[in-house]
Amino acid sequence: MATESQLPAASSPPAVQVPAHLVKSTQRYVESGLRGAANTVRAYAGDWKRFAAWCGLHQLAALPAPVEALVGFLTELADAGKKFATIERHAAAVAKAHELAGVESPTADKKIKVLLKGIAREIKTRQKQAPAFSLESFKRIIRSIDVTVPAGLRNRALLLLGFTGAFRRSELEALNIEDLAFDEDGLVVTLPQSKTNQLGQAEEKAIFYSPDSAVCPIRSLQAWLRVLERTEGPVFVSLRKNNQVTSRRMTTKYTNLIVQQYLGSQFTAHSLRASFVTVSKLNGADDSKVMNQTKHKTSAMIRRYTRLDNVRQHNSAKELGL
Template sequence: MATKSQLSVASSTTAVQVPAHLVESTSRYVESGLRGAANTVRAYAGDWKRFTTWCQLHQLASLPTPVEALAGFLTELADTGKKFATIERHAAAIKKAHELAGLESPTADKKTKVLLKGIAREIKTRQKQAPAFTLDNFKRTIRSIDVSVPAGLRNRALLLLGFTGAFRRSELEALNIEDLAFDEDGLVVTLQQSKTNQLGQAEEKAIFYSPDSALCPIRSLQAWLKVLSRTEGPVFVSMRKNNQLTTRRMTTKYTNLIVQQYLGSQFTAHSLRASFVTVSKLNGADDSKVMNQTKHKTSAMIRRYTRLDNVRQHNSAKELGL
C-alpha cells in the first residue's frame, strides 16, 4: 500500500495549509482514517502486492494505475477463475492505495465499472456464504469434545462463546481477559474494537448461563481461564502439540480450523455468527434483539446473515390458523 511519505508528497496542498510541526501527525491520522479494519488492511496489502507484481511483470505503472492496466489485471483474475468477491476486493485495494497517495483512482472510471459489471454477469456467482449449523448438531458436537485436556477446554469455550456471542473471528482473536466482566447474571464482554467499531468506542455483548453445565458458555470459559491461571492478556492462545500453553494469541486462521475440526469442513468460523442469527430468528427473536448482540446496524444485514435452507423454516404459512 502507499506509505505515509507518499501521502505527504501527494498531498502537497495539505502540507501548505497545516503548520509544519503538525504535517506528520495529520498524514498519520488521514492514513488511519482511510485504512479500515485490521483484517481488511491485511487483505488489501496482499492484493496490492499481487497487483504491483503483475504490473512489474507487464512493465506497467501501478501508482497511478492506467485504466487499461487495471482492466487487464481484473480480466486476468476473472479468466483464471477467481470469485467475483475476490475480484471486487482487489479493485477496492487498488482504490485504497490511490486514496492513501492522494491520487485519482482508475476504479472510478466508467470503463472499469462496465468491466466489473460484465465480469459479474459472466461469472454469474454471488459471494459464497458460510453455512449455518443446526442447534441439535452443535449441542452434540460440544458434548463430544474431550475436556480432560487443555486443548479441549479451550476449544469448547471458543465454540460456545463464539456462537452465543455472535463473535467475528477477529473479535475472538483480539479478546483479552480484562474485557470479561462476570457477575451472578452472566458475563458482559467489552469489545475494544471491531469491524464496525473502528474508533474504539465501547461495545458490549451479553452472555448468559445455560442450565446445562456441559453447554454453558460461561462455565466453559471459566474452566478455560483456570487453566490459563492469569488475570490479563489474550483469552485464546495457541498450544504446542503436547498441550503446553503458549503466550501467543491464537490467529483467526486457527479459529477457522477449530470450527472445521469439530463441525465439518463445510463450515467456517463465520458459521458461528451466521448460526447465531439463524437460530435466533427461527426461535422467534426480532431483528432488534439479534442486532443488540451482533452489532449489525440494519435489519437488511440480519436478513443477509439468516440461512434458511428449508422452505418450511420461518414460514408464516404455518400461522394462518386454518
C-alpha cells in the same frame, strides 16, 4: 516509498493552516482515517502486492496505474475462476493504494465499472455463504468434545463464545482477558474495536449462563481461563503439540480450522455468527434484539445473515389453522 508488499504511505493532508506543532499529529490522523481497520489493511496489502507483481510482469506502472493495467488484472482474476467478492476486493485495494498516495485511481474510470458489472453477471454475484448449523447438532458436538485436555477446553470455550456472542473471528482473535466482566447475571464482553466500529467506541456483548453446564458458554470460558492462570493478555492462544499452553495469540486461520474440525468442512468460523442469527430468528427474536448482539446497523444485514434454506423452517403455512 512503498514496496510492492505494502500499501503506500498516506499522502500529505490538504494544505490548511495547521500550527507547526500539530502537523505530525494531523498527518497521523489522516493516515489512520485513510487506512481503516487493521484486518482490512492486511487484506489490501496482499491484494496490492499481487497487483504490483502483475504490473511488473507485464511492464506496466502500478502507481499510478493505467486503466488498461487494472482491466487486464481483473480479467485475469475472473478467468482464473476467482469469486466476485475477491475480484471486487482487489479493485478496492488498488483504489485504496492510489487514495493513500494522493493520485487518481483507475477504478474511477467507467470502463472498470462496466467490467466489474460484466464479471459479476457472468460468475453470478451471489456469494457462497457460510452455512448455519442447527442448535441441536451444535449442542451434540459440544458435548462430544474431550475436555480432559487443554485443547478441548479451549476449543469448547471458543465455539460456545463465538456462537452465543455472534462474534466475528477477528473479534475472537483480538479478545483479551481484560475485556471480560463476570458477575452473577453472566458475562459482559467489551470490544474496544471491531470491523464496523473502527473509531474505538466501546461495544458490549452479553453472554448468559445455560442451565446445562456442559454447553454453558460462561462456565466453559471460566474453565479455560483457569488453565491460562493469568489475569491479562489474549483469551485464545496457540498450543504446542503436547497440549502445552503458549502466550501466542491464536490467529483467525486456526479459528476456522477449529470450527471445521468439529462441525465439518462445509462450515467456517463465520457459521458461528450466521447460526446465531438464524437460531435467534427461528426462536422468534426480533431484529433489534439480534442486532444488539451482532452489532449490525440495519435489519437488511440481519436478513442477509439469516440462513433459512429449508422450506419448512420459517414458513407461515404452519400457521394457517387447518
